[in-house]
Amino acid sequence: MSSSYAIIIPAYNEARTLRNIAQSALEFSNVVIVVNDGSDDDTSGVVSDLPVIIIEHEHNQGKAASLWDGIQEARKHQVDFYVTLDGDGQHSPNDIPRLQTQLEEYPDSIIIGARLADKSAIPAKRYYANRIANFWLAWAAGYPMSDSQSGFRIYPARLFNNLKISTSKRSSFVFESEILIKAAQLGIQSKAVSIPAVYAPNARPSHFRGVRDITLITLMVARYLFMRGMYLQGLYHSTIKPKLLPEYKEKTDYAGCLMGLLSFIVIIITMSISLLTTLLYVVKKSRQNDCPSEYGPVVILGKKLINNQPDTEYIERLETALRLYQINPKLDFYLLGGMTGDAEISESGAGKKYLVNKGFKPDKIYTEETSRNTLENLAQLPESLPGERHNIVLISSQYHIARASIMARQFGFQVHVCPAKTISAKRLGFGYINEAFLLHWYITGLIYSRLTHNNTLLSRISR
Missing domain, CATH: 3.40.50.620 (HUPs)
Structure with a gap:
């Protein structure tokens, strides 16, 4: 990899893993940017002797702001592409050539290192949360996605020339999702490259919180869909059309996505009354x-x-x-x-x-x-x-x-x-909301499979 690439590593309390990541990154580019997002540990210290650019946040501002500041620094170096990867060891710089090979074929695309093919190595809740996010983001962007939540990416630099996007702390894990939608509106799609799912034993716990962050991502996607009249064309191109192609039939299961869509439609038609009823039932049972x-x-x-x-x-x-x-x-x-x-x-x-x-x-x-x-x-x-x-x-x-x-x-x-x-009262509150959505989803699938006599789906979710 040449100096036409800058590697950006957002880091928050990554002292245990960051040095190895940065050292490996330097083998692929002489422009490596570490953004220390107000860490409490020695995140900056462990790389201070390396030839990397260090950006310091006095206070924690979230991943979105870290990525944005890293990108603004990269723009000063007039590189053609930006590589982003996490500093917690989940992404190995040694996999960069895999993404680069895909980039050679699709030079005007966002290349994403996709982990979901390695299901057994991924925590179950995170796997299914990612699948949910994939469905909604693919709809809003208008094409299928394999791993919309992976932060291991190569971006074309031109994407950020006039890009306007929220980088607030609330947008920490929404930023990387929203950028896929905005890119699609500019004609830039993403392409996936399968990479191993790595969860280093010495890494700190993930900052990603499934219920909270998937909810925020879903609300962001809903805003884009409502602004585009539900963008049914995007739903067709992301979900229905791929299902008709032979290469998708054997390897892709769209039953869960279809149930999610139907559940969402029911919520809209009933003006959320069906979801509220489900929520009240969840609360009642809990007591x-x-x-x-x-x-x-x-x-x-x-x-x-x-x-x-x-x-x-x-x-x-x-x-x-x-x-x-x-x-x-x-x-x-x-x-x-x-x-x-x-x-x-x-x-x-x-x-x-x-x-x-x-x-x-x-x-x-x-x-x-x-x-x-x-x-x-x-x-x-x-x-x-x-x-x-x-x-x-x-x-x-x-x-x-x-x-x-x-x-x-x-x-x-x-x-x-x-x-x-x-x-935890906070955990209980988030749990109620999450379970209401999941139960609504399940009941919708159950009713649909019985009304349509879809025995294949029915056998998966009932006896």
Whole structure:
């Protein structure tokens, strides 16, 4: 790579990983720009002896402002392309030649390093959040997208000549999404290159917050769609037309996108009354507190682990199960959840270890270790339960219990809900909103598949 490229690395508390990233980047360009976004650690110090340009933010301003300031600095060097990559180790500069090869074929495009092909290496919630964002952004931009949330990109410099875009802190993770829409309006599309999904063990936790940031991205996309009269042409080119092409038929599953679209249409037609009704149901279910100890077995839904250990919410689910066990030790307990994220143990395995340490008899605990989300949890549960034991007590977090119980009923269970307390009021609030959207989506898909006798889709989401 020559000096016609500038490499921009936004960094916020990246002292553990930044130096290696910057050193590798220097092998591909002599213009490497690090934007230290008000870090609390030694982010600038670890690269101060390297021949990189360091931009300092006195206070944290967010990723959007960091990228924008890095781009403005790059423009001073009269380069033709800007490479952006994260400083937390998720992106390897050694993959830059992969993007460059694609750029040679599509020199007027944005080249994106797409990680979603490597599903097993990506935390499940982030994977599905990205898929949701892909659908909405593809609609607004008017062409299919593989990984709209990857920050590993090559931009043509001309894109920024007269670009106007928000760089507020609120726009931190909206910026990279909105720029794809604005670029499409200028005739610049993105092309994807498959790269490995890397989650370095020494990296700090991601600043991306699925519920909050996907909500902000969706609201931004909705604004663009409303401004263009819902842009049905974009929906056709991004979703319907590709589905008609032979090369897409085998590798692309559009069922979830279609359900998302139908759910969105229903919300608009009902003036959000259907969504509000769903939200009220989610809240109502979360407040039930009659965990029955006479029924069984007890099913506990897993949750992503933090450093191979249950997080606070998962512990609350396990403690709820513990209280039922103390009341009725004869009950059987089924823990659901396989390997997710970068954990070295399954969710159910970590849950069992916690309960055994609390006094559970190991022979009263059964684990399911392959599923990665709620739907997979419940779809596989009938095979895990012996005989016809389909009268269950279901334990999950307050905000999650409504959707989980409805799904469980669709797989043939008689469900007694047992919500585990969610300690964080903020988390509970975001959880209510997120679950209302997801439950609305699920119910829309269920009704659609039954009305149209779509047995393929129906078999995936119910029994």
